[in-house]
Amino acid sequence: MTQIATPVTAxxxxxLAQWLFNPFRFIAGFKALLLGLIIIxxxxxxxxxxxxxxxxxxxxxxxxxxxxxxxxxxxxxxLAEGLINWLSLALPLYFFGLILSRSSLRFIDVLGTQALARxxxxxxxxxxxxxxxxxxxxxxxxxxxxxxxxxxxxxxDMTVFIFAMLVTILMVxxxxxxxxxxxxxxxxxxxxxxxxxxxxxxxxxxxxxxxAIFAVFTRI
Amino acid sequence: xxxxxxxxxxxxxxxxxxxxxxxxCQTEVQGRYxxxxxxxxSLDDQQFxxxxxxxxxxxxxxxxxxxxxxxxxxxxLDEIIERIxxxxxxxxxx
Numbered sequence: 001m002t003q004i005a006t007p008v009t010a011x012x013x014x015x016l017a018q019w020l021f022n023p024f025r026f027i028a029g030f031k032a033l034l035l036g037l038i039i040i041x042x043x044x045x046x047x048x049x050x051x052x053x054x055x056x057x058x059x060x061x062x063x064x065x066x067x068x069x070x071x072x073x074x075x076x077x078x079l080a081e082g083l084i085n086w087l088s089l090a091l092p093l094y095f096f097g098l099i100l101s102r103s104s105l106r107f108i109d110v111l112g113t114q115a116l117a118r119x120x121x122x123x124x125x126x127x128x129x130x131x132x133x134x135x136x137x138x139x140x141x142x143x144x145x146x147x148x149x150x151x152x153x154x155x156x157d158m159t160v161f162i163f164a165m166l167v168t169i170l171m172v173x174x175x176x177x178x179x180x181x182x183x184x185x186x187x188x189x190x191x192x193x194x195x196x197x198x199x200x201x202x203x204x205x206x207x208x209x210x211x212a213i214f215a216v217f218t219r220i
Numbered sequence: 221x222x223x224x225x226x227x228x229x230x231x232x233x234x235x236x237x238x239x240x241x242x243x244x245c246q247t248e249v250q251g252r253y254x255x256x257x258x259x260x261x262s263l264d265d266q267q268f269x270x271x272x273x274x275x276x277x278x279x280x281x282x283x284x285x286x287x288x289x290x291x292x293x294x295x296x297l298d299e300i301i302e303r304i305x306x307x308x309x310x311x312x313x314x
Binding site for chain 2: 032105188
């Protein structure tokens, strides 16, 4: 009969703060990848419903020309944005990990945790859902493009829009913290080396994702 | 259980074993023996290594048993390896 060894090493205590700011201590690999891909898909779905584009690793734009023209973009485009954003960062981070880390890192850990680190944008997609955001965007777009006058602004729409903007800013910060923690843990790189390579990767990912998404947009 | 000290409380240098005693006949052996590298680790680290061996050296199994992710457990093991290497290097230097 096989006996499973019970570890005497203290089993880690899972606090809410750890789940919020460093969930990768407990979850990585295939589980994180699966969960992360579900989150990316849900974010894309909600984004398509509210015309919110995640058109860059850190970018969030609501409406764009679609709010003005009323043109509905296909769901696959929103999905493509999510996948491009995720891979644009995960790949350079893995590359830096291979060069700098002395540990034997696993590609699936980097992929999975970077996908899961995008979960704050699911909340962003949620707060972008109310039609107030669409009306505000349409209003500003009509001003900017000197088109036909949109409905006048009202306080409720403005309040909802400002709330959504504030939440989005918080979510960006939170997501970057999660991305960094995931990188540091999965590649076992710490200190200045980790911070510098993460910033380089993030800037590279932003450029790469913008170019890739632009290329996809031009195919429509 | 008393904790085996591995570092001198006065100057912080590594300690050696001076005497050993037989629990059965009380024969005492005196000399100067180096502590094994593992004895220089903290009790937590020693326990981790024991658990790791019991888990057949599988980080995946360790991660499952401890409720931690694979990279967390791997990093812990890497830290312990670094400590052992450092201790061995210090021993060689002295």
